[in-house]
Amino acid sequence: xxxxxxxxxxxxxxxxxxxxxxxxxxxxxxxxxxxxxxxxxxxxxxxxxxxxxxxxxxxxxxxxxxxxxxxxxxxxxxxxxxxxxxxxxxxxxxxxxxxxxxxxxxxxxxxxxxxxxxxxxxxxxxxxxxxxxxxxxxxxxxxxxxxxxxxxxxxxxxxxxxxxxxxxxxxxxxxxxxxxxxxxxxxxxxxxxxxxxxxxxxxxxxxxxxxxxxxxxxxxxxxxxxxxxxxxxxxxxxxxxxxxxxxxxxxxxxxxxxxxxxxxxxxxxxxxxxxxxxxxxxxxxxxxxxxxxxxx
Numbered sequence: 268x269x270x271x272x273x274x275x276x277x278x279x280x281x282x283x284x285x286x287x288x289x290x291x292x293x294x295x296x297x298x299x300x301x302x303x304x305x306x307x308x309x310x311x312x313x314x315x316x317x318x319x320x321x322x323x324x325x326x327x328x329x330x331x332x333x334x335x336x337x338x339x340x341x342x343x344x345x346x347x348x349x350x351x352x353x354x355x356x357x358x359x360x361x362x363x364x365x366x367x368x369x370x371x372x373x374x375x376x377x378x379x380x381x382x383x384x385x386x387x388x389x390x391x392x393x394x395x396x397x398x399x400x401x402x403x404x405x406x407x408x409x410x411x412x413x414x415x416x417x418x419x420x421x422x423x424x425x426x427x428x429x430x431x432x433x434x435x436x437x438x439x440x441x442x443x444x445x446x447x448x449x450x451x452x453x454x455x456x457x458x459x460x461x462x463x464x465x466x467x468x469x470x471x472x473x474x475x476x477x478x479x480x481x482x483x484x485x486x487x488x489x490x491x492x493x494x495x496x497x498x499x500x501x502x503x504x505x506x507x508x509x510x511x512x513x514x515x516x517x518x519x520x521x522x523x524x525x526x527x528x529x530x531x532x533x534x535x536x537x538x539x540x541x542x543x544x545x546x547x548x549x550x551x552x553x554x555x556x557x558x559x560x561x562x563x
Contacts, residue, residue, distance in 0.1 A: 273417030275460060276394060277467030280419065280495055283329030283362045284523070288548040289555055291364065291497065293527030294320050294333040294352065300528070304535040310344035313337060317352040320531065323540035325359040328548060332497075332525055333392075335367040350389040363392030364421065364497065370398035372405045380409035384418040394419030396473060396497070400434060403452040410456060410470060419469045421497045424449045425482060427475030436485060444485040450492055457493040467521060471495035476506035476524060478514055490517035498522050501547070502529030508550055519554045 296316040298308055304319075306312035317333060324331060333356075338349035349365075356363035369379040382388055383395040394413075397406055399422050406422065413420050425435055425446045435446045450472060457468025471494040474482065482489055489496060496515055500506040501524040506514075515522045526547055533543035 272415070275465050276413070276417055276419030276469045277457075277460060277465050277494065279393065279417070280330070280362055280523075281466040284555060287327070287329035289523055289551050290328050290501075290544065290548045291330040291332050291523045291525040292320070292324055292328055292530050292544055293366070293499070293525050294331055295527040295531065296337045297528075300531055300534075303532065306535075310338075310341035310348050313341060313345060314348035314351060316534075317348065318355055319535060319537065320540065321352065321355045321359055321361065323534070323537035324544055325361060327541045327544045328361070330362040330364065330523060331356060332364040332366050335365055346390070353390065353392045356392060362394070364394045364396065364419075365390065365392040366396045368396050368398050368423065369409075370401055370405065372401055376405055377408045377412075380412040384409060384413040384416055384420070386416045391416070391418065394421060394471075396421045396423065398423045399449055399452075403449060414469055419471060419495070421471045421473050421495070422449060422453055424453070424472040425474045425478055425485070425487065427477045427500055436481075444487070446482070447486040447488075450487045450489060453494055454488070454492045461493045468492075468494040471497055471521075471523075473497045473499070474514065476500035476511050476514060479510075480513075482514060489515055489521075492518070492521075494521065496522045497525060499525045501526040508553060511551075511554065520556075522554055524551055524554075 294317050296313045301308050301312045306315055333352050338345040353363055365383055367383055382390050384391050397420055399406055410420050437445050453470045453472055456470040460468045474496055476498040477500040511524055530543045533539040
């Protein structure tokens with residue numbers, strides 16, 4: 268195992284998944300959910316929604332994923348609410364993936380790195396989502412900073428939106444798809460950590476749980492990546508355990524299925540939220556051998 272520095276993200280994430288199960292709950296304060304919860308459509312409503320969700324899910328799941336856009340739409344007050352949500356996750360012991368999907372080059376990418384994986388940044392959770400479509404190498408500053416602070420990076424690789432195929436399914440002159448190139452680059456980025464004995468590398472992928480046979484069709488070797496697989500699309504978007512097993516065959520223990528509306532619609536009652544998360548979590552235990560430490 269890696270001896271010096273902060274505990275690597277892959278190790279901490281594995282421990283959380285082993286303890287609670289693989290479910291990641293998206294903290295997505297949609298307008299419709301704010302209304303359902305009786306909250307105002309402003310930064311104060313987003314703040315209250317998110318902090319209630321964190322409180323309800325503490326001790327029930329190991330991972331949450333606040334969607335930055337729902338906070339940023341309300342300007343500085345919304346960003347402050349996101350910072351408070353990240354801090355609440357940290358205090359509760361929840362692994363927090365900030366879904367920001369940032370991507371740029373050079374000093375701009377370095378700025379995003381300081382914001383979302385920097386040691387002292389209030390916006391930095393335990394990991395951040397990023398986009399690689401300015402070239403995987405453009406992510407190097409952020410990946411390096413993430414490793415130095417014990418944080419993780421989830422790279423968009425194969426998404427379920429129809430528009431994504433225009434880029435992700437494209438092939439180079441040798442016939443290798445863009446999605447397969449991203450997976451191979453992530454595998455290379457994780458090689459040193461895996462060689463040092465870490466259970467997962469710090470660089471994961473975002474692969475939609477509803478993409479069907481696309482990973483195989485595009486030549487992606489998800490099992491070889493060696494990092495976590497954030498899999499949006501569980502529940503309301505149509506994916507269940509069968510679809511997840513099919514998409515991630517060979518990499519099931521690395522999968523972090525993400526669900527939002529199916530769970531959040533059970534609110535605002537905290538116990539109802541917790542019960543909804545428990546039900547979804549229970550349906551995913553087979554991905555990790557049929558049990559988690561929380562059930563022992």
